[in-house]
Each structure stands twice: as structure tokens, then as C-alpha cells.
Amino acid sequence: MNIVAPKPETASVAISIEERRPQRANPPKATAESLDFWYGQNHALKHINLTIPEQQVTALIGPSGCGKSTFLRCFNRMHDLQPDTRYGGAIHLRPDNVNLVGPEVDPIEVRMRIGMVFQKANPFPKSVFENVAYGLRLRGIRNRTDLAERVEKALRGAAIWDEVKDRLNDSALALSGGQMQRVCIARALATDPEILLFDEPTSALDPIATAKIEELITELRTRVTILIVTHNMQQAARVSDFTAFMYLGELVEVDVTSKIFTNPAKKATEDYITGRYG
Amino acid sequence: MAATAELTLAEIRKGLHWRKQLDKVFVIVGLLVLFSCLGLLAMLFLDLVHNGAERFGWDFFVNFPSRKAERAGILSAWVGTTLIMFVTALVSLPVGVAAAIYLEEYAAKNWLTGIIEINVTNLAGVPSIVYGLLALGLFVYTFGFGQSVLSAGLTLALLILPIVIVATRESLRAVPKAIREAAYGLGATRWEVTKDHVLPYSTGGILTGLILGLSRAIGETAPLITIGALSFIAFLPPSPVSGEFPFLNFEWLKSEYTAMPIQMFNWVSRPDQAFQANAAAAGAILLAMTLLMNAVAIWIRYRFRKKINW
Amino acid sequence: MSQATSRQPQGGFASRLRYRKNRDRAIELVLLMAGLVAVFTTVAIVAILVYESSFFFSHVSIGDFLTDTMWTPLFSDPRYGIMPLVSGTLTVTFVALLVAIPLGTIIAIYLSEFATHRLRETVKPILELLGAVPTVVYGYFALLMVTPFLQKLIPGLPGFNMLSAGLVIGLMIVPYVASVGEDAMRAVPRYMREGSYAMGATRLQTALRVVVPGAFSGLAAAYILGISRAIGETMVVAIAAGMQPTLTFNPTEPAATITAYIVQVSLGDLPHGSIGYQSIFAAGLVLMLMTLVFNVIGFFLTRRFREAY
Numbered sequence: 001m002n003i004v005a006p007k008p009e010t011a012s013v014a015i016s017i018e019e020r021r022p023q024r025a026n027p028p029k030a031t032a033e034s035l036d037f038w039y040g041q042n043h044a045l046k047h048i049n050l051t052i053p054e055q056q057v058t059a060l061i062g063p064s065g066c067g068k069s070t071f072l073r074c075f076n077r078m079h080d081l082q083p084d085t086r087y088g089g090a091i092h093l094r095p096d097n098v099n100l101v102g103p104e105v106d107p108i109e110v111r112m113r114i115g116m117v118f119q120k121a122n123p124f125p126k127s128v129f130e131n132v133a134y135g136l137r138l139r140g141i142r143n144r145t146d147l148a149e150r151v152e153k154a155l156r157g158a159a160i161w162d163e164v165k166d167r168l169n170d171s172a173l174a175l176s177g178g179q180m181q182r183v184c185i186a187r188a189l190a191t192d193p194e195i196l197l198f199d200e201p202t203s204a205l206d207p208i209a210t211a212k213i214e215e216l217i218t219e220l221r222t223r224v225t226i227l228i229v230t231h232n233m234q235q236a237a238r239v240s241d242f243t244a245f246m247y248l249g250e251l252v253e254v255d256v257t258s259k260i261f262t263n264p265a266k267k268a269t270e271d272y273i274t275g276r277y278g
Numbered sequence: 279m280a281a282t283a284e285l286t287l288a289e290i291r292k293g294l295h296w297r298k299q300l301d302k303v304f305v306i307v308g309l310l311v312l313f314s315c316l317g318l319l320a321m322l323f324l325d326l327v328h329n330g331a332e333r334f335g336w337d338f339f340v341n342f343p344s345r346k347a348e349r350a351g352i353l354s355a356w357v358g359t360t361l362i363m364f365v366t367a368l369v370s371l372p373v374g375v376a377a378a379i380y381l382e383e384y385a386a387k388n389w390l391t392g393i394i395e396i397n398v399t400n401l402a403g404v405p406s407i408v409y410g411l412l413a414l415g416l417f418v419y420t421f422g423f424g425q426s427v428l429s430a431g432l433t434l435a436l437l438i439l440p441i442v443i444v445a446t447r448e449s450l451r452a453v454p455k456a457i458r459e460a461a462y463g464l465g466a467t468r469w470e471v472t473k474d475h476v477l478p479y480s481t482g483g484i485l486t487g488l489i490l491g492l493s494r495a496i497g498e499t500a501p502l503i504t505i506g507a508l509s510f511i512a513f514l515p516p517s518p519v520s521g522e523f524p525f526l527n528f529e530w531l532k533s534e535y536t537a538m539p540i541q542m543f544n545w546v547s548r549p550d551q552a553f554q555a556n557a558a559a560a561g562a563i564l565l566a567m568t569l570l571m572n573a574v575a576i577w578i579r580y581r582f583r584k585k586i587n588w
Numbered sequence: 589m590s591q592a593t594s595r596q597p598q599g600g601f602a603s604r605l606r607y608r609k610n611r612d613r614a615i616e617l618v619l620l621m622a623g624l625v626a627v628f629t630t631v632a633i634v635a636i637l638v639y640e641s642s643f644f645f646s647h648v649s650i651g652d653f654l655t656d657t658m659w660t661p662l663f664s665d666p667r668y669g670i671m672p673l674v675s676g677t678l679t680v681t682f683v684a685l686l687v688a689i690p691l692g693t694i695i696a697i698y699l700s701e702f703a704t705h706r707l708r709e710t711v712k713p714i715l716e717l718l719g720a721v722p723t724v725v726y727g728y729f730a731l732l733m734v735t736p737f738l739q740k741l742i743p744g745l746p747g748f749n750m751l752s753a754g755l756v757i758g759l760m761i762v763p764y765v766a767s768v769g770e771d772a773m774r775a776v777p778r779y780m781r782e783g784s785y786a787m788g789a790t791r792l793q794t795a796l797r798v799v800v801p802g803a804f805s806g807l808a809a810a811y812i813l814g815i816s817r818a819i820g821e822t823m824v825v826a827i828a829a830g831m832q833p834t835l836t837f838n839p840t841e842p843a844a845t846i847t848a849y850i851v852q853v854s855l856g857d858l859p860h861g862s863i864g865y866q867s868i869f870a871a872g873l874v875l876m877l878m879t880l881v882f883n884v885i886g887f888f889l890t891r892r893f894r895e896a897y
Contacts, residue, residue, distance in 0.1 A: 112601075301790040308694055315759065376619045376622030377625060408633060411868065539724045565725055
């Protein structure tokens with residue numbers, strides 16, 4: 001791989017890049033092909049072409065209003081819950097090549113295959129156990145032993161099992177913000193999603209909780225493909241393998257994370273990275 | 279030379295003093311009006327209780343109406359009211375909650391939804407006697423239910439339907455959007471989201487709405503008169519439970535009946551002064567029932583609001 | 589290590605999903621039908637009133653109905669002029685408004701602009717409770733407490749009269765006007781009041797010059813809906829105003845309102861299909877139209893005041 005010295009302007013971004021981060025993309029898990037999206041008359045996403053490699057972390061960055069959350073929510077058809085929304089183009093999910101935004105595809109089915117973690121932790125006002133088990137119950141898993149086993153697996157996967165194993169029947173709302181968010185991650189993991197979407201998952205959390213979740217995300221990618229939206233560039237640099245920069249509804253540039261943050265190809269990207277505009 | 283309209287400080291103070299006096303006068307007027315209205319009403323209620331006091335007693339509750347004022351009681355009236363309220367609740371709760379769920383969770387913003395919403399609002403303003411006319415034509419004659427407990431219950435259920443719908447919608451709305459999003463995100467269908475997450479946390483508000491509706495229904499006289507509630511009922515509707523198979527019957531639904539407000543109306547309308555005490559007693563009891571139900575509803579609303587801390 | 593496993597939904601998964609979706613659709617239909625009950629009720633009200641009135645109007649010309657000065661459908665020589673009933677309704681309503689609008693507005697202004705938070709929070713639930721008192725109880729007050737009192741003030745006042753009924757109905761809707769009016773005034777944004785106070789206005793001046801005009805549509809809605817309730821009120825007039833239809837606007841006389849007439853007929857024994865029976869539907873139709881007009885105006889005013897802020 002070319003080792004290019006970071007441009008002086010970008011060096012001011014305090015980042016630590018690990019050299020052992022892969023510089024090559026895995027086979028694609030999902031591909032957005034000329035994806036368009038409209039809120040009523042507002043053309044919010046314009047011809048986005050982006051490949052999401054499997055079992056790696058792709059981050060979406062960009063200034064407020066650039067459409068990164070809008071793009072993320074296309075993957076699990078959350079937009080279908082609002083009136084007057086329209087998709088164009090396609091997002092093909094491998095290996096069966098189903099078009100996630102196709103009108104013939106049922107959004108419920110999409111949401112059963114793609115998981116999401118939201119900006120503000122939103123556990124149900126139920127016990128920790130019932131929170132994580134909910135997705136499993138939707139799938140018809142009733143057997144108490146099966147449920148218990150899979151709930152434990154999910155909570156371990158979210159690195160929170162030790163903290164809640166004695167409190168499984170207590171309300172999830174009694175946990176701290178960071179713990180609630182990890183329970184929400186466990187809830188999403190429990191159903192073995194093919195892609196896990198993170199919508200600014202730590203923006204409401206303190207630095208310690210944030211660090212725990214970032215560590216978790218780095219670990220999780222060996223098991224599930226991750227797409228994360230963040231407005232915190234340093235987080236994107238810490239956590240992701242690939243970063244895509246969006247601006248005003250368009251995809252400006254996507255590349256290996258280290259390259260985006262040290263030697264971006266487009267000027268717009270560089271201006272954003274160096275803080276010329278937020 | 280500019281002609282200024284500046285006032286001297288003294289003039290300002292004088293004007294201000296005058297305006298402040300007016301202010302104080304209004305405070306006195308406002309308090310006076312408020313407390314005289316409330317006081318007047320309190321006085322009337324106390325008078326009611328006082329006038330009816332001579333009738334209060336066990337006998338009053340277990341006697342049938344009679345031509346002798348001292349012996350006339352409200353047995354058939356309160357039994358009738360209870361049975362009617364039962365039917366009213368049984369009909370208005372499912373229909374009202376279902377309609378509210380449809381409007382809040384399912385309905386798209388189209389013309390059909392608009393029509394339903396306009397109708398709900400409009401029905402809340404229809405005079406209760408018009409509900410009586412509707413019931414007379416529809417339930418009593420067209421459907422053939424006759425002058426029965428069933429007709430009365432259905433009429434009042436329609437009358438309080440807007441109350442139940444509005445209260446239910448409000449409590450559905452109070453459930454945060456984030457909870458719904460989390461459930462949809464896991465692949466739940468709309469009904470699963472509603473049944474597993476939205477309805478359970480709305481039960482307090484729904485119950486409050488139902489009780490407020492029933493407290494309104496309990497005092498309604500005009501529609502019942504219109505569909506032919508009689509007031510000299512010296513019998514009780516047949517009991518729903520009997521000693522022989524199938525143990526439960528529905529004869530009571532078809533029975534003629536009377537109700538508390540009807541009985542009071544009947545006694546008030548009599549020229550015989552002795553019955554005024556009966557009317558007062560019945561009125562006091564009716565009032566107590568209404569206030570009690572309202573208090574319970576408010577308490578439930580308060581309790582449920584504290585329970586869930588989003 | 590890539591996920592080579594196919595992620596096609598297995599057979600069980602797909603059929604369960606189909607079941608869930610079908611269930612969802614069926615339930616949606618049931619819920620829609622519940623919603624349509626409201627529409628059905630309105631349609632049924634209109635249909636029944638019009639249907640029965642149509643029989644009535646096949647015997648009585650609309651001209652007579654609207655202009656005849658006597659309403660005696662049950663006499664051997666029946667007259668079918670609705671004006672006596674309308675005059676009764678309007679007189680009672682007018683008296684009620686004379687009480688309810690000033691008192692209700694003053695209370696609303698006081699609660700909104702002058703009262704302490706504690707007073708307001710104590711009084712508002714009481715107002716709500718007062719709205720829940722059965723009207724038959726108010727009827728008792730009118731006949732047996734207010735009328736005797738008025739008879740001392742106005743010698744020769746008959747036992748049944750529209751004044752008692754009107755005053756009590758007015759008192760009855762004061763809490764409603766006060767409550768809705770206060771809500772309307774609270775909805776006026778703080779910055780408007782602050783602009784007035786900053787110029788040295790007193791609370792009363794701010795209330796009268798800024799808040800009341802700002803809350804105008806809400807207040808008007810409160811009045812209009814109060815009118816609608818007064819028009820539709822039945823029990824107070826049935827008990828205290830008498831049941832003699834008389835074309836008069838003098839509140840010291842007894843008279844019958846539209847609602848009282850319907851009660852009177854219902855108390856008696858009328859064969860289904862007789863003209864007396866049909867006459868209550870005709871009267872009901874007129875009542876419905878009157879309240880509808882006011883409800884519609886009130887609805888648009890309410891919407892305007894909600895949208896304004």
C-alpha cells in the first residue's frame with residue numbers, strides 16, 4: 001500500500017490510526033446503486049452509489065443535513081413510517097440480491113433482517129430480559145430455555161452480560177445511559193441481523209460510556225456488517241474501516257478511513273475534515 | 279421647536295395611580311364573581327342535601343317507588359342505572375378504543391380519516407335529546423329492541439363515544455415515538471407495536487376516559503325519557519343469574535327499566551310537596567355518585583402518570 | 589471469515605411472517621369499522637330526523653311550520669307553527685348568555701392574568717367537576733330554589749318561568765365558558781404580554797388590550813359553544829320553564845322550548861307513526877340545525893385559535 005505522508009492541514013486532526021487496519025475491502029454485503037430518496041418534493045438523497053463490505057465497519061460522516069441519517073434509514077425502511085416518501089434506485093443485499101428499497105419488498109421483512117441502534121437509547125419500559133427477548137418473540141420463539149440462552153448470548157455480545165446478569169428482571173430504564181444503549185445493542189443483536197445500523201449511537205453519552213461502545217463496535221464487526229452514522233469525526237476515525245463523506249444529499253468521497261483522514265482526494269472532504277465548516 | 283407630548287413625572291404618577299386602582303378593583307371583582315358563583319353552587323348543593331336528608335336511610339335504597347312519598351325509594355332506579363351503565367361500558371369501551379387506535383396508529387392523512395375525525399368532534403356537540411330521537415327511531419323501532427335496558431345502554435354508549443375516543447387518543451399520543459421506532463426497528467408489525475407497547479402504557483388514560491364518560495352517562499335524563507323510560511317501575515329487571523342451566527341469561531336486557539335521573543325528574547315534577555324531599559335525596563345521591571366517579575377518574579389519571587417515567 | 593451462509597428466510601419464518609401480516613390487515617379492518625361507527629351515527633341521526641320529518645311535512649306545509657304562531661299538535665284543532673318553541677329556546681338562551689358570558693369571561697380573565705398559580709390549579713379542577721353535574725339536579729335548583737327566590741323579588745312571577753331556567757342554565761355554563769376562555773387566554777404567548785408590561789401597562793390593561801384581543805377566536809369559540817349547549821339543554825327547561833308553548837320573548841312567562849316539547853311528548857303515550865310522534869322529529873330537526881350552525885362556527889373558530897400559535 002502506498003504510504004503517503006499526511007498533508008500538514010489534516011495533521012491537526014488528532015487521530016490514532018492503527019496500521020493493522022485492513023486496507024482492502026471484504027466482499028460486499030450490500031450495494032446502494034443510484035439510490036434516490038424524496039421527502040415530498042424535497043430530493044434528499046441524490047444518486048448514491050456505495051458498497052458496504054461485509055464484516056467491516058463503514059462510517060458515514062458529513063455536516064448536519066447532509067443526508068447521512070436519511071441514507072442509513074433507507075436500509076431498514078424506517079422512512080416508510082412517514083407519509084409522502086419515495087425511493088429511487090436500489091440497495092441490493094447479498095447473497096440473495098433482494099432490493100431493500102424495492103416497492104415489492106415488505107418493509108417488515110427488511111427490518112427483520114437489518115437491525116438498528118438509535119441515537120438516544122430507547123429501551124422498552126420492560127425488564128432487561130424482555131427487552132432483549134422482544135425481537136425473538138416476534139419471530140415465534142416461545143420456549144423459555146431457548147429465549148434465555150439467546151438473550152444471554154446477545155447480552156454477552158454487547159459486553160454487558162456481567163453488569164446485568166443479576167438484574168435481568170429489573171426494569172431496563174433503571175440502568176445508566178451507556179448501559180441502556182448496550183442493552184439496545186443486545187436487543188438488536190439477539191435476532192442475528194445481517195447488517196447492524198448505528199445512528200449516532202453515542203451522541204447522548206458521556207466519554208466513558210462512549211469509549212465502551214466504540215470498543216464494542218470494533219469487536220462486533222467480526223460477526224456482523226456495521227454501518228454507522230456519526231457527526232464526530234474522531235469517532236469515525238477510531239472505529240471504522242471505511243469512511244464515506246456526504247454533503248447536501250450526495251456522496252462526495254468514500255475510501256479507506258486512514259486515507260480519508262490523512263489524504264482525502266476531494267477538496268470538499270478536506271475542508272470538512274479540517275474544520276473549515278461544520 | 280418640536281411639540282413634545284412628554285408628561286411630567288407628577289402627571290405620570292397620577293395616571294399610574296388611577297390605573298393601579300382600576301387593577302385592584304378588577305381583582306376584587308374577579309374574586310367576587312369567582313367565589314360567588316362557586317359559593318352559590320355550593321349553597322345549592324348543600325340545600326339539596328339538607329332537603330333530602332329526611333329521606334336518607336336504608337329504606338330509601340331498598341324501596342320501590344310508591345304513591346306515598348315517605349315510602350317511595352330508589353331501588354328500581356339505582357339497579358336500572360347500574361345495569362344500563364354496564365351495557366354502556368361494555369359497548370363504548372371496545373368501540374371507542376378501537377376507533378381511537380385506528381385514528382392514531384393506522385389512519386393515513388386522507389379524506390376518510392378527516393371525515394371520521396370531523397364526525398367525532400361534531401357528535402360531541404350534539405344535544406343529548408337528539409341522541410334520544412336517534413335511539414327512538416333506530417334502536418326502539420327499526421332494530422326492535424323496544425323500551426329496554428339494551429336500548430338505553432346503546433344510546434348512552436353512542437353519547438359518550440366521543441369522550442372515550444378523545445381520552446384514548448390522548449393517552450396513545452403520550453407514548454413516545456422512540457418506543458414505537460425501536461419496536462418497528464426490530465421488525466414488528468403495526469398491530470404488534472400497538473398491542474405490545476402502546477396500549478399497555480395507555481390503560482390509565484383509557485380507564486380515565488371511560489370513567490369520565492360513564493359519569494356523564496349516569497346523569498343523562500333526556501335521551502332516556504325519549505326512548506321511553508318509565509318512572510313508576512315497581513319491579514326489577516330479571517336477574518342475569520339463575521339457578522338453572524345455562525345459569526346466565528340475557529332477559530334483563532329486554533326488560534323495561536327506570537334510572538336514577540329519571541326517578542328524580544319524576545319526583546320533581548310532582549305537585550305534591552312531599553315528593554320534593556325524595557327528589558332532593560335522589561339528587562344528592564346522584565350528585566355524590568357523579569362526583570365520586572370523577573374523583574376516581576382523576577386519581578387514576580394521576581396514579582398512572584406517575585407510574586411510567588419515560 | 590465471510591458469511592457464506594445463505595440468509596434466505598427459512599420456510600417457518602416466511603409463513604409466520606405471512607400470518608402476522610394477514611392478522612395485521614384483518615385487525616386494521618376491524619379498527620376502521622369502529623372508526624366508521626362515528627360516521628354511521630351522524631348519518632343515522634340525519635337519516636332518522638329527515639325520514640320522520642318527511643312524514644310530518646307531508647301533512648304540514650313548511651310555510652305554516654315556519655310562520656304559524658301557535659304550536660298545538662296534540663289538540664283537536666292542531667296548529668303546527670314552530671315559532672313558539674323557537675322563541676322559547678331563544679329567550680332562555682339569551683338569558684343564559686346574559687349570565688354566562690360576562691361572568692365566565694371575568695373569571696377567565698381573572699384566572700389567566702391575575703390569579704396565583706396555586707389558586708388556578710385549585711379552581712380549574714373544581715370548574716371541571718361542575719361541568720359534570722347532572723342537569724336534572726340543576727333543574728331541581730331552578731324550580732325549587734331559584735324560582736321561589738325570584739318570586740320574592742318579582743311579585744307575580746309564575747311558578748314556571750323562563751327567567752329561572754335561563755339564569756340556572758347560565759350558571760351551569762359559566763364553568764365551561766370560563767375554562768375554555770382561560771385556555772384560550774393562556775395560549776396567548778408570553779412575549780405579547782411582556783411587550784405590554786414593558787411599556788408600563790397594568791395587568792388589567794394588558795389583559796383587556798392585548799390578551800383578550802389575542803385570544804379572541806378562542807373566546808368566541810367558547811361563547812358559541814356555550815350558546816350551542818344552552819340551545820340543546822333539556823332538563824332545566826323541562827322542569828322549570830313549563831311546557832306550554834307560547835310565542836313570547838318575555839322571560840317572566842312560562843314557555844316551552846323545543847327540547848321541552850320533545851320531553852313532553854315522550855312522557856305521554858303516542859302511537860308510533862302518528863303525527864304527534866312525527867312532530868318531535870320535526871322539532872328535533874330544527875334543533876339539530878340550530879346547534880349545527882353554532883357548532884360549525886365554533887369549530888372553525890377553535891381551529892383558528894389553535895393555529896394562530
